[in-house]
Amino acid sequence: MPSTVSAPPRGPSARPGYRAVLGAPHAGRTFAAALLGRLSYGVVPLALLLTVREATGSYSAAGAAMAVFALASVLLSPVRAGLVDRHGPRRVLPPMAVLYGVLLLAVVAATARPGTAPVLVGALVVAAGACTPPLGPVMRTFWRRLLPDPALLRRAFGLDGVAEELLFVTGPLLVGLLLPVVGPGGAVVVGAGLLVAGALLLVASPVAAGGPDGPGEADGRGEAGGPGGRGAADGANGPGVGAAPVGRRRRTPLGGGRALRAAVLASAVTGLALGALDLMVLAFAEDRGRPQAVGWILAALSAGSAVGGLGLGALDRPVPNAARLPLFTAGLGLALAVAGLAPGPVLLGVAVGAAGFFVSPALTTAYLVADEAVAPEAGTRAGAWVNTAFNAGSAVGGAGVGLLVGHLPLPLCFALSAAPALAAAPALLRMRDFGGPGPRRKSDPAGGPAA
Template sequence: MSSGASYRAVLALPRARTLFAAAIAARLCYGLLGIPLLLAVRSGTGSYALAGTTVGIAGLATALLGPLRARLVDRRPAALRPLAAGYAALLALLATACAGHWPVPLVVAVALLAGCCPPPVGPLMRTVWGRLAAGEAQRQSALSLDTAAESTVFALGPVLGGVLVAAVSAPVVLGGCAVLVVLGFGLLAAALPTPEAAVAAPTGRRTPLRAKGFLPLLGLTAAIAGALALAEVGLLAGRGTVVTGVVTTLFSVGGVLGGLLYGRRTVAVPLTRRPVLLAGTAALCYALPAAVPTVAAAGAGLLLAGACTDVLLIAAYQLVDHLAPEGSRTEAGAWLTTAYNLGAAAGTALAGVLVDRLGTAAVLPAAVLGLLAAVGGSLLRSARPGVGSPAAAQR
């Protein structure tokens, strides 16, 4: 490795500081939302079971419809403002419905509708960084800085959300999230480059799912998210909430540190091979606490796994610029987010079954096997003639 582009140079790009601050403000709503949303819907329905089911289905809608919302913003950048305004209005309406104890079916319907509408921020910002950066090294630094900021917001957001709910009430905090959407996305829309510079006109209606090498990348993204979910549930069942909280915090710390280090280095490994290498390394990280079942091994394993995970995601975002058709890169980034969320959901569900039937000792080996299976599938697919485009991704 050698030194790459500096973060100071990234923030010196045109509008970069304003974009960076606006993206943090826009992401803050999503970081805060989880606890207030669940508790507000519980207050409005009177049932934790119904609230959990409603929020879970809304989250599934958010993940599955994310690429469609990103495609809309890809092709019509001006749609970001009305999309954000509609989402903020639905959050405010949901807060009012929960505080006013509206009929339960209406509360559920508004929550589900809100889950269909969150505007994209991460995929959009990564597309913009890719277009602002001068060369691959600066793009790597920009994406690393953006991912570190996102990871920090999502690590601290639930803590802040819980404190605010304890200080006021869940519906009030939910209303505050609606205000954050208006402010954050308003700042972001104003800071974006002109539509012609930010998002080029699409060539036809080609989907990034048909791009060579993109589906294996989605598989690796889903597998690394599923491995984390398996590890979290296994630790929670076997070690309790305190140990799990500390260890998963180490995962976040490792992710931020690994991403920032990666952004400052020039890596000799070809870009197309980095996700496979990182997924395989993450499998070894999860194998450490599986082989040595101690808290120290779990902490070390998840610290290193966090670094592998964030760097894999950054490399995946870099590859999007080479694999996805012009004019669909925000949509491609949203597909990566969807794959990650679906992988996490599948990992959580599988972990529950394994704990019930085989015990906690089976969970971490399942995480290792899942990652190795994804690596093997990716290698087999890339070995087939006509699959992947390594030359393009190394340009």
């Protein structure tokens, strides 16, 4: 089956922007489906927290339920992504999404009855978290199929990161609108429905049917160095150029070498910084008697991240990703350290916005580095590892700063939270020659990471 996706043509003087990204065949509908499903990630956690709190009357029970939900979701993310890489999104995502939705409905049903055992609720919550479909990593894999041009792929990853940031802002707002109408349990049901609908629409896209990243296919660059892959058939419908024969699919190790380790490190320290920042902003605002300032200070973080992500995607200068990664992590750490010196909420908001300017570019570049580091059939797992590192870092950052706030001066807390990002920059500089075993993109003529 010939591939149905290709990149828009580029002339020598062309400056493709975000319109070219969304104008690629099937890109708009595929991205919209992914965003619909990923909106659930902003809805379900808050709605589930409120549901368990209302049923048990205990904040500690609700917090414990959300902790195990997050742990199951984060720690098993690479496993779920590996299933997608091995068997393909059309075989894995629909049953995973339906099971996730059914388990969330079971949580709502269990909490609707008084006297439900907390152990049962906890078990259902853990099971739901374990089944969370990896829509973000899958969409980033689809972007690679849609856009072989490195400049367009960078814009797509930047746009994807900014959109995800906005979804995590929009999700809680949607919960606030749903609560007076359907209550917290109804909001959980809506979140489950969003994910199931988005996942089913995503795998209905022609992009999910084939391409160089389909399961069972060989490296998209071809065994003999030829282009391969782009016109390859889907493994389920017969072999094509660069594809392994049906029934002889090989299970490829993740690999990735130093490049993947660098991407995971950058993502982890970015998550750690952001996980610590939320609590420090709250402590700062309460210390100044301005708790209402928390919302707009954190909104400045999201706004800065959006500007940084869109700006990165608009760049035309071919700065290697290996050079960008330490610069973005160092910029984030420096801005976070300076934020601790702010005398008031207004300047803190400016400093936090400046820190946010580096967040989306750092994560986007980490995803690009991971994507370049591994064979196409391991792309979803590589993205999942970067995502897992960010979430794990965020959890550690939040927990760690929670032990420090109240015992140390806030400027020192900010500095300590910035230290991992600053310390990671020299390590990433030493790792910038990504000479590990991971395969190179054919589109990178110099042999280094694609721009």
